[in-house]
Amino acid sequence: EVQLVESGGGLVQPGGSLRLSCAASGFTFSRYEMTWVRQAPGKGLEWVSDISGRGTTIYYADSLRGRFTISRDNAKNSLYLQMNSLSAEDTAVYYCARVVGTYWHFDLWGHGTLVTVSS
Amino acid sequence: DIQMTQSPSSLSASVGDRVTITCRASQSISGYLNWYQQRPGKAPKLLIYAASSLQSGVSSRFSGSGSGTDFTLTISSLQPEDYGTYYCQQGYSSPHYTFGQGTKLEIK
Numbered sequence: 001e002v003q004l005v006e007s008g009g010g011l012v013q014p015g016g017s018l019r020l021s022c023a024a025s026g027f028t029f030s031r032y033e034m035t036w037v038r039q040a041p042g043k044g045l046e047w048v049s050d051i052s053g054r055g056t057t058i059y060y061a062d063s064l065r066g067r068f069t070i071s072r073d074n075a076k077n078s079l080y081l082q083m084n085s086l087s088a089e090d091t092a093v094y095y096c097a098r099v100v101g102t103y104w105h106f107d108l109w110g111h112g113t114l115v116t117v118s119s
Numbered sequence: 120d121i122q123m124t125q126s127p128s129s130l131s132a133s134v135g136d137r138v139t140i141t142c143r144a145s146q147s148i149s150g151y152l153n154w155y156q157q158r159p160g161k162a163p164k165l166l167i168y169a170a171s172s173l174q175s176g177v178s179s180r181f182s183g184s185g186s187g188t189d190f191t192l193t194i195s196s197l198q199p200e201d202y203g204t205y206y207c208q209q210g211y212s213s214p215h216y217t218f219g220q221g222t223k224l225e226i227k
Contacts, residue, residue, distance in 0.1 A: 103210050
């Protein structure tokens with residue numbers, strides 16, 4: 001089955017760190033650009049970060065101020081998001097998604113993992 | 120960054136109604152516009168890509184149109200399962216993608 005499954009979310013204190021994972025299956029993971037999108041409670045969708053299929057090209061939303069690091073392990077069919085210096089504003093459901101080139105749409109999404117930053 | 124503005128922010132319609140949601144970009148994005156449906160507690164689902172191409176497996180009552188800065192998502196005959204929030208997303212400035220703020224659709 002073609003799917004993405006996120007894990008690693010949870011409750012973390014302000015200033016803390018968390019590493020999210022996204023396990024891909026059912027397709028050739030290395031052929032696809034992948035992205036992270038987040039959604040704060042009751043809010044809309046916000047693009048977070050993007051990584052090319054080989055992992056050589058990486059982009060981040062300006063709002064992250066260098067606190068997040070995206071990576072991938074194609075041998076393990078996995079995508080990661082290392083999040084540091086977390087604040088309450090980072091509380092959100094984090095989704096990984098597969099990017100389809102040409103028109104840059106997200107055709108496959110994971111179910112999401114909730115990150116709550118609170119003391 | 121390219122700003123995406125949707126209207127209306129919310130709407131309520133009856134089963135069988137024709138529903139239209141609009142999305143406006145702050146600059147021309149050609150046809151790099153995609154639409155998603157999100158039901159409460161669920162991940163977004165791709166409906167339309169490249170402004171007017173129907174994603175595989177999506178009902179043909181969904182259609183998209185537009186180019187440049189103005190785009191439209193139309194549901195030809197609203198069904199009970201069409202509730203949720205709809206988002207547009209631009210891919211023109213890939214990979215700095217941006218979404219509209221969402222349109223919440225309620226079934227009367």
